[in-house]
Amino acid sequence: MKCIIAWLLLFSSFSAGAQRYIWSFDSILQENPNYAMDRYHDILRYYDPIMYLVFPVIKPMDDRAVPLEDGEGKDGYLAEGNFAYRFTIQKGKYYSSRFFQKTRFTFDVGLTPRLTNDNSSPLLPSNNKFGLGLDFLFSKNSELKEVKADLVWATVQLHHYSNGQADSFFIEGPAQRNNYTGGDFSTNYYRVLLNIASSPQQKNITAFSFGYQKDIDLGGPLARSKELTNYYGDDRLLFSFQWTQKPSLRTVNYLNKATPEEDVIQIEKRRQWGFRTEFEYLLGDLSNFIGDNKRRFGWHNYITFMPSVTNEVGFLLHSFVGRDYLNIRFDDIVLIGEAGVYVKFNSK
Numbered sequence: 461m462k463c464i465i466a467w468l469l470l471f472s473s474f475s476a477g478a479q480r481y482i483w484s485f486d487s488i489l490q491e492n493p494n495y496a497m498d499r500y501h502d503i504l505r506y507y508d509p510i511m512y513l514v515f516p517v518i519k520p521m522d523d524r525a526v527p528l529e530d531g532e533g534k535d536g537y538l539a540e541g542n543f544a545y546r547f548t549i550q551k552g553k554y555y556s557s558r559f560f561q562k563t564r565f566t567f568d569v570g571l572t573p574r575l576t577n578d579n580s581s582p583l584l585p586s587n588n589k590f591g592l593g594l595d596f597l598f599s600k601n602s603e604l605k606e607v608k609a610d611l612v613w614a615t616v617q618l619h620h621y622s623n624g625q626a627d628s629f630f631i632e633g634p635a636q637r638n639n640y641t642g643g644d645f646s647t648n649y650y651r652v653l654l655n656i657a658s659s660p661q662q663k664n665i666t667a668f669s670f671g672y673q674k675d676i677d678l679g680g681p682l683a684r685s686k687e688l689t690n691y692y693g694d695d696r697l698l699f700s701f702q703w704t705q706k707p708s709l710r711t712v713n714y715l716n717k718a719t720p721e722e723d724v725i726q727i728e729k730r731r732q733w734g735f736r737t738e739f740e741y742l743l744g745d746l747s748n749f750i751g752d753n754k755r756r757f758g759w760h761n762y763i764t765f766m767p768s769v770t771n772e773v774g775f776l777l778h779s780f781v782g783r784d785y786l787n788i789r790f791d792d793i794v795l796i797g798e799a800g801v802y803v804k805f806n807s808k
Contacts (some may be wrong), residue, residue, distance in 0.1 A: 480507075482659060493554045496604035497561060501551055501657055503611065504595055505804075507667060507706055509544035510736065510762050514800030516540045516574070518584045521781070521793045525635040525750070532640045533584065536577040540798060544570040545805060546593055560578060562597035568617060574786055584640065587787050591619030608660040615653040615671075620682050622646040623787040629687040636750060638788045645788035647684045649675045653698065664705050671698035673740075691749055692790060693742035693756070700738040707732045707769050730773075734764040740782075755793050758782030764802045776802035 482502045492498070516537045528534040546568050552561035570589035576582055598612040627642030653671035673696040677684035707730035742756040749755070759781050766774035780796040 467530070468735045469742075471749070482661075482665065496575055497552050497554055498641075499604045499609070499659075500597060500611070501564065503657060503665070504613075506665065506734075507655065507657070507669070508546050509542070509701060510776070511542055511544055511803045511805075512778065512798075512800055513539065513803070514776060514798035516796060516798045517785060518784075519795045521795055522751075524637075524792065526631065526637045528635065528640075530578045530777060531576065531582050532578070533574075533576045534578055534663070537574055538577050538581060538631060539575040539800075540572070542569075542570075542572045544572075544762045558601075559600060560678075562613075564595040566593040566595075568593045568619060569592075570619075572786065584789075585623035585625050585645075585787060587621070588624055589621045590617050591617060593617040608658070611655075611657045613655050615651070615655060615669075616752065617651045619645075619651070620648050620678070621787070625788075629685060629788070638791045640789055640792075643788045644685055645688075645694070646682070647675050647688055648682055649673050651698070662706060664703060666704075667702045669698070669700040669702075672696070673698055690745045690747050690757040693741040693744065697741045697743060698739070700736065703734065705733040707766075729768045730770070732764075732766040732769050734766075736761075736762045736764075737761075750791070755783050758785070766802070766804075772804045774802045774804075776800055 480687045482499060489761035516539070518533070544722050546566035549565040549567055550560070551564040554561070565721070568589070570587060574584045574586070576584060594616045596614050596616075598614065603609045603611060623643075623645045625642045625644050627639055627644060629639060629643045629645075631637055631639045631643075651671060651673040653669050655667060655669045656730070657665060657667035659665045675684065675688070675692070696784040729747060738760040740758045746754040746756070761779045763777040764774060765776075766772065776799070777797040778796070780794070782791045782793065784794050784796075
């Protein structure tokens with residue numbers, strides 16, 4: 461539970477800002493020389509990874525070759541978190557050169573712990589991802605000042621992905637199964653995405669993303685685990701769709717307890733729904749994966765609700781089907797349902 465508390469403190473330490481530019485076509489805002497760049501980076505933030513702290517329910521879709529033991533989730537799970545953020549190294553400003561106006565360089569971090577309901581509630585080895593990212597806008601900068609902006613940009617990322625363990629990859633026994641509590645999982649990948657978004661002022665935003673991901677061995681401390689060859693999947697086709705609602709205005713009545721009369725005051729809040737679906741399909745030789753069905757398909761769905769976009773803390777529902785996305789547990793075919801808190805950092 462100390463880990464969960466630390467996560468909450470980390471979330472609360474970031475300042476959150478209201479996104480003013482995407483749904484605003486105010487002439488005063490447009491006079492801001494950085495208006496176009498701010499609108500571009502607002503849109504990029506909407507398509508960054510989703511962060512959450514949730515209660516998970518995880519069910520196997522196939523009979524497990526070896527039942528889960530104590531410390532592996534035998535009695536279920538208490539919590540799962542996903543801290544995934546692209547920290548900006550450099551982003552375009554109106555005074556930047558034309559090339560750098562279109563770019564954003566990032567340091568990407570992704571941490572995904574899962575807390576079991578087993579004896580003493582141990583944490584499973586978490587996903588640990590870090591690396592560099594680049595976004596480059598292909599559309600003309602002038603599009604960003606139009607009422608309807610149809611934007612096309614590319615995302616390129618190079619990440620290391622491991623679980624920080626050093627034990628054997630497989631457990632001992634007659635049946636092959638990955639070592640869920642201490643097996644050494646380590647790989648690296650590059651990812652290339654083409655993103656297409658329609659961002660009309662005063663309306664909802666929709667975006668599609670098409671991509672390719674390839675695992676590579678960088679050697680040394682970033683070496684790829686040899687057991688992953690023809691087993692984990694070296695190549696992936698990626699697709700995602702996202703719909704983001706224009707914030708809807710709601711008026712809420714409160715008692716003004718700062719006055720003796722406790723008169724009623726009205727507060728306006730902007731609420732927002734969002735939906736994202738992500739698919740991946742594994743390519744190549746998977747001959748070492750047990751069974752005739754190689755389980756090449758994985759599918760995430762996220763529904764988010766922000767009671768107030770200025771607070772940037774809301775609620776989330778998440779579903780997944782396919783190989784477990786928690787590093788070395790990829791040989792476990794699961795159906796996952798989760799509900800909890802959604803957190804979005806939007807510091808300018």
